[in-house]
Structure formats: C-alpha cells, structure tokens
Amino acid sequence: MSGNEATGPLAAGNAGIDIPLQEITDGVEDALLVIDSDYRVRFANSAVRVILHKKVEPLTGRLCYEILHERNKPCSTPLWECPLKKVFESGKTATVIHPVRILGTDTYLKITGFPLRDSHGNIRAMVEVMRDITAERELEREVLKRHHQLLALSYISSALSGLQDLDSILKIALDNVLEIINGPIGGILLLDEEAKSLYYRVQQGLSARYTEEMRISVGEGIAGWVAETGKPMLVEDLSKDLRAARPDLVNAEGIKGFVSIPLKAKERVVGVMNVASHTAGKFGSDDISLLSSIGDYLGTAIEQASLHERLTRAGERYRALLQHALTAQEEERKRIARELHDETSQAITSSTLSLHAIIGLAEMKGIGDAEFMERLKTTHSYLVHTGNEIVKLMKALRPTLLDELGMAAAIHRYAKDALQPQGINVSTEFEGADQRFQPEVEVTLFRVAQGLIGNILEHSEASNTSIRLECNDSECVLHIEDDGKGFDVSKLIQVDPSGRGAGLFTMKERVRLVGGNCQVESQPGRGTQVTVKVPIAADMSYEEDFSANS
Numbered sequence: 001m002s003g004n005e006a007t008g009p010l011a012a013g014n015a016g017i018d019i020p021l022q023e024i025t026d027g028v029e030d031a032l033l034v035i036d037s038d039y040r041v042r043f044a045n046s047a048v049r050v051i052l053h054k055k056v057e058p059l060t061g062r063l064c065y066e067i068l069h070e071r072n073k074p075c076s077t078p079l080w081e082c083p084l085k086k087v088f089e090s091g092k093t094a095t096v097i098h099p100v101r102i103l104g105t106d107t108y109l110k111i112t113g114f115p116l117r118d119s120h121g122n123i124r125a126m127v128e129v130m131r132d133i134t135a136e137r138e139l140e141r142e143v144l145k146r147h148h149q150l151l152a153l154s155y156i157s158s159a160l161s162g163l164q165d166l167d168s169i170l171k172i173a174l175d176n177v178l179e180i181i182n183g184p185i186g187g188i189l190l191l192d193e194e195a196k197s198l199y200y201r202v203q204q205g206l207s208a209r210y211t212e213e214m215r216i217s218v219g220e221g222i223a224g225w226v227a228e229t230g231k232p233m234l235v236e237d238l239s240k241d242l243r244a245a246r247p248d249l250v251n252a253e254g255i256k257g258f259v260s261i262p263l264k265a266k267e268r269v270v271g272v273m274n275v276a277s278h279t280a281g282k283f284g285s286d287d288i289s290l291l292s293s294i295g296d297y298l299g300t301a302i303e304q305a306s307l308h309e310r311l312t313r314a315g316e317r318y319r320a321l322l323q324h325a326l327t328a329q330e331e332e333r334k335r336i337a338r339e340l341h342d343e344t345s346q347a348i349t350s351s352t353l354s355l356h357a358i359i360g361l362a363e364m365k366g367i368g369d370a371e372f373m374e375r376l377k378t379t380h381s382y383l384v385h386t387g388n389e390i391v392k393l394m395k396a397l398r399p400t401l402l403d404e405l406g407m408a409a410a411i412h413r414y415a416k417d418a419l420q421p422q423g424i425n426v427s428t429e430f431e432g433a434d435q436r437f438q439p440e441v442e443v444t445l446f447r448v449a450q451g452l453i454g455n456i457l458e459h460s461e462a463s464n465t466s467i468r469l470e471c472n473d474s475e476c477v478l479h480i481e482d483d484g485k486g487f488d489v490s491k492l493i494q495v496d497p498s499g500r501g502a503g504l505f506t507m508k509e510r511v512r513l514v515g516g517n518c519q520v521e522s523q524p525g526r527g528t529q530v531t532v533k534v535p536i537a538a539d540m541s542y543e544e545d546f547s548a549n550s
Helices: 003-007 021-026 046-052 064-069 083-090 134-160 166-181 208-213 221-229 247-253 285-365 370-397 400-404 407-422 439-460 502-513
Strands: 009-011 018-020 031-036 041-044 094-102 105-117 123-132 185-192 197-204 233-235 258-265 268-276 425-431 464-471 475-482 517-522 528-535
Touching: 018 021, 031 046, 046 064, 046 123, 064 094, 083 094, 083 105, 083 123, 105 134, 134 166, 134 285, 166 185, 166 197, 166 268, 166 285, 185 221, 197 208, 197 221, 197 268, 208 247, 221 233, 221 258, 221 268, 233 285, 258 285, 268 285, 285 370, 370 400, 370 407, 400 407, 400 439, 407 425, 407 439, 407 464, 439 464, 439 475, 439 502, 439 528, 502 517, 502 528
Parallel strands: 425 464
Antiparallel strands: 009 018, 031 041, 031 123, 094 105, 105 123, 185 197, 185 268, 233 258, 258 268, 464 475, 475 528, 517 528
16 A cells, blocks of 8 residues: 555545545544554544644654654563554454653553455555543543542541540551551641640651650641641651751651641641651652541541540549539438437437326326317327428438348338328339348439339329339349329430429439449330349448448
C-alpha cells in the first residue's frame, strides 16, 4: 500500500462524487493512523498531531515508535505491548494502553489496532485508532482513591465500634492508620485548651523522651501550625525543615518523612495526628488525602470519647455524693431513733406510769369529782397512744429487727404492721434469706421494701400484696407485687417539682450504688411489679458481725 493509495479519493456509490479520505478522517475526534508491517506510518489524520502535540511536519513515512514514544526501536514487553505485532500475529483486533509523556505531562493513550487486508485476505497493514484517555484514567484513579479512603474509614470505624475509652480509641486508631499507610512511626497529640498546647496521648515508634519533652504550643512547629490553621502539612524531610519544633529531638529519633493532620470535630481542632518515617519523601498527596478523611472521623470520635469520659467522672462524683448522703441519712435515722428510745420514749413511758399511779391513788382516796377523773384517764390514753406512735416511728427509722434478726424478719414485720391494718392482705415468701448479709445489702433491700410498701399504702388502692425475697450465693432478688390501679411507667421519667417520682428515683439510685438493678413494670388498671436484684459477696460471712460479742 503506497502513500498515494492511502490518501486517494473514494467513489461514493453511483453518485459519482469523489470524497478525499483525508478530509473524512480529519473530522474524526480520535487519532487514526495506518501503519505497515515495517512500523512505518502510511496515513495519519489531523487528530494525531493534536493528541501528540506534533508540529505540521509530515508524519507519513516515519516510524510509529519514533512518533509515539521517541524510541529508536519497536515497543516490547514488559515496558509496553506493541499492537502492530499482536495484530499481525493473531490477525485480530488488539487493544493496549500506552503511557506517553507529552510536554512533561503523563498522558494515557488507548490504542486499538485493526488488520487491513488486501483482496487476497493477506494483512498488509494495521489501522490504528488512538484516544487520549488521561481524563478517564485520572477519574478512575480518583474513584479508586476515594474507594480506598472509604475502605480505610470503614476498617477504622469497625475497629473503634463500641469503644468508649479514649486511650483505647486512640491506640487502635493509630495502629490501624500506620498499618493502612505502611508507616513505622506515629503519634496522636491532644489539645490542652487551657494551656493552648499539644501533648502526646498515644504513640508508636517514638522514644519516651521524645513524647515527654515534645509539648508543643499552638502555632509552634509543624504540628502547632496544623493545630492553629486546621490544615494538613506534608514535609519531605523534617530533619532539614527549619519549621520543626525541637530539632534535637527530631534528629535523635531519625525522623525524615513527615505528615501532620488536624483532628477536627465540627470544624474545631481537638488534636493532631503525626505520621513519620526514617525515609525522606515517604509520603505523598494521596496519603494526605486519606489521612485527612481519617482525621475528620477520628476527631469526632475523640470528642465523643472525651464527653463520655467527663460524664463518667461526673457520674462517679454524683454517686459518691449520693452514697455520702444516703450514709449520712442512715446515720441520722439511727441517731434520731436512739434518742427517741433513750430519751423521748422513756420519758413518755415514765409519765404514763406516773399518771397511771396517780389515777389509782385518786380512785382509792376518792380525790376529785367524775369530770376530773375522766380528764386524767383521757390524758393517760393520749400518752399511751403517743408512746405507741413513737415506737412505730422508731421502727420506721431503724427497726430493731433489722439489726437483731436480719432483713427477712424486718421486711415481714414492717409489711404486716403497715398494710394489714389498712385492709391490704400480705403474703410473704423468703428463701435463702435466713443468713446475714453485708450491712449495705440488708439496709438497701429493707429501704427499698419500705419505700415500695409506702407507695402501695399511698397510691395503689390495692387489696393484695405479695413479697418474695430469694437469696443465693451471688445475689438477692426482691420481688414485690400488688393488684392496685397501677400507672404508666413511661410517663415517670423524671422527678416532678411536686416531688412525684422522687421515691422511685431514689430507690433505683440506692440499688445502683450497691451494684444492683431495679425493674418496674406497671400499667393502668393492672397493678405494679417491682424486681430488685442486689449482688452479694460469695466469699464473706457476716454472721459474726451480729453475734453477742460483736
């Protein structure tokens, strides 16, 4: 095939119109060449010059590998595949991707070769169609990069799922980050907002001296600049960078390649993650992009873990204060009960006996009229009633049965004395509760029973109540049920200003303080069931604490 044959006119059927091949192919966007078996270009449309940024000099007659790759010999594996060779050997269409550097820019060309046969079916040349797919390749790379980032985020998210401890979150996150980007050195610095400085919370591959002494003010060094601006920074060689904080420490560690990423929560920097290497130029722009995505996720995780940490500390302080308040309350109950017994009750008893003696003496000697005697007897009755009420009050404050016989007897007696006089039937059942337990367990379960019995008296309008206390080696379970009017538990989620709900709230908190839990089930018209579980120490006996010599 000659050059004239390749560029000659075409007859368009019976129309008799000659159409030049060059004009037809110059209107095609893709580059089109005809290359013979000797690698020489026999035809090229204008798009070839556009794609290859070639000048107007003739391309025909030149070697294809000179034009495309500026090589002095044909393309060969493993560098590039030659489509011409594949077409001539297989007799079929062949497609290859060739990276080409044009004007200092990497360009990707998709080259498809078609066999061009003569009238005898012999392959005389190859028609080559070239398309610049650089934009497609860049898009593909970007998609793959984003996919890689999503996979990395998913991997780290799965690793951190369910964790609430801040140190565990940071350590696992750092380990995963270093594994993903194949980095040997790294650390996470948190921001001390009061001191306006960064300090290492977790690290890997760094010495103790480095992490202890490398406390960086916001704005100082690479990490300080990142914390101040909220922008990542990539350093080719930190040992040669004048912006590095504490160059002595950096050189001692042998740190060269360096990336510093801000950890953000709602655009607020909460820390910085540094990744480093002993090799200069270890990291690139793709690492920055990936680490920035991880940094945004990790910043939110840090904020949530910090909040959880503060809430935990606040909860511990609250429980300590509540424990102190309940202990003080119990001690005050004991003090008041003791004073009522030692002073008030004895004084009333003495007054009752004296008045009884006076009434007897007056009756014997006939002192006073009938009205006088009636008043004396009425006063005596009031004193007896007052004495009985004080005894009830002492039992409510600190029943002697709780100290003497234990919680089972105390709960049984309190329920009978409180409910039966009001016409409420009481059934009790105790199993494994005849031994003594830790004082906090006994006091907690008695106070819970006391509070629930008070609620039944005041609110339930019940006719029947059942109480069951079952203890084993590990826990005590108290179950109290009534057939009263019940209530909607979902509506009782906080203490009203009127005080409604305070008893239930205090009961749950008291049980939680000894490591137990409380479950309340109730519906309007269907009564109420309360189950309280309190753990006990399996290896401790408290019988000696209640013996005669204790």
